[in-house]
Amino acid sequence: xxxxxxxxxxxxxxxxxxxxxxxxxSVSGNPYLFxxxxxxxxxxxxxxxxxxxxxxxxxxxxxxxEFNKSQTSFHLKKPxxxxxxxxxxxxxxxxxxxxxxxxxxxxxxIP
Amino acid sequence: xxxxTQTPKFQxxxxxxxxxxxxxxxxxxxxxxxxxxxxxxxLRLIYYSASEGTTDKGEVPNGYNVSRLNKREFSLRLESAxxxxxxxxFCASSEDPGAARSYNSPLHFGNxxxxxxx
Numbered sequence: 001x002x003x004x005x006x007x008x009x010x011x012x013x014x015x016x017x018x019x020x021x022x023x024x025x026s027v028s029g030n031p032y033l034f035x036x037x038x039x040x041x042x043x044x045x046x047x048x049x050x051x052x053x054x055x056x057x058x059x060x061x062x063x064x065x066e067f068n069k070s071q072t073s074f075h076l077k078k079p080x081x082x083x084x085x086x087x088x089x090x091x092x093x094x095x096x097x098x099x100x101x102x103x104x105x106x107x108x109x110i111p
Numbered sequence: 112x113x114x115x116t117q118t119p120k121f122q123x124x125x126x127x128x129x130x131x132x133x134x135x136x137x138x139x140x141x142x143x144x145x146x147x148x149x150x151x152x153x154l155r156l157i158y159y160s161a162s163e164g165t166t167d168k169g170e171v172p173n174g175y176n177v178s179r180l181n182k183r184e185f186s187l188r189l190e191s192a193x194x195x196x197x198x199x200x201f202c203a204s205s206e207d208p209g210a211a212r213s214y215n216s217p218l219h220f221g222n223x224x225x226x227x228x229x
Contacts, residue, residue: 009151032214043115043201043220044154051215090153094214098169099144099205103153 002027004093006102013081014110021076021105023091032094033074035065037087038104044090050074061085081109113137117202117221124192124228132187132224134202141207143185144218145169145177147198154201160185162207192228200224 003026013019025031030052036044048059050067058064065076076089086109091102115136124130136143141162146154156169158177166177174196176188185204189196201223206216 034217036218041222043203043222044218045220046217049215049217092218094216098156098159099218101146101154103151 002093002095002100004033004091004100004102006089006091006105008105009103010106010108012108012110015083016080019076019078019081019085019107019109021089021091021107023074023076023102025072025074025091025093027093027095031067031074033065033067034092034094034099035059035063035074035076036090036092036101037061038090039087047076047089081107083109083111085109115202115204115219115221117200117224119224120222121225122227124189124226126193126228128192129188129190130192130226131189132200132202132226133184134186134221135184136202136204136219137183138204138219139182140204140219141182142205143179144203144205145175145185145187146201146203147171148201148223149198157187157200189226192226194228196226197228198226200226 005024033050035047038044055067088104090104118133144159145157155171160166160179163182178186202221203218205218
């Protein structure tokens with residue numbers, strides 16, 4: 001069985017400040033982890049994925065994610081937040097034929 | 112490239128009515144999925160299809176049926192709609208993990224169907 005958890009329903013950050021959106025996972029075997037972003041009235045868009053052996057993964061729009069095996073975490077980060085980053089972010093884990101999503105974290109970037 | 116196309120975008124049904132949500136992808140993907148999105152619950156898998164001609168239940172299949180018409184199309188049917196099925200429905204597709212069981216392929220989503228059942 002696999003699961004992912006996003007402990008924060010909402011994260012607020014000032015424009016220009018670094019942002020972190022948290023995700024923890026529970027999987028047996030190798031973790032296959034992803035981050036997606038959802039803008040209003042749109043489907044989810046792929047941001048980045050964990051690649052085995054890389055503790056820091058770079059993705060679209062300047063986002064990156066830090067993988068920590070000992071803490072079973074895969075946190076999404078960006079060095080400098082933009083107002084246009086305001087959206088709903090989902091962490092996901094993939095196993096055989098199925099993908100499990102976290103409950104989502106709303107990111108609000110304040111001008 | 113259109114990617115994943117869903118129709119309709121919006122629908123209002125009365126309790127007991129039926130309807131079919133359509134989904135088509137042009138990326139030659141084997142795997143297709145139907146999810147529903149509800150506030151505070153993330154996305155929950157309704158049904159998926161690993162290849163043409165096969166379908167399997169996900170977490171919340173009750174009240175739904177699916178058809179994998181061909182490699183491109185995967186439809187979701189509500190036979191007798193209930194208010195609990197008010198939700199936003201997303202179709203997605205992905206590359207087949209294949210014999211190597213590599214699950215690094217991301218999902219590609221349509222823009223969703225917003226369904227209200229009164």
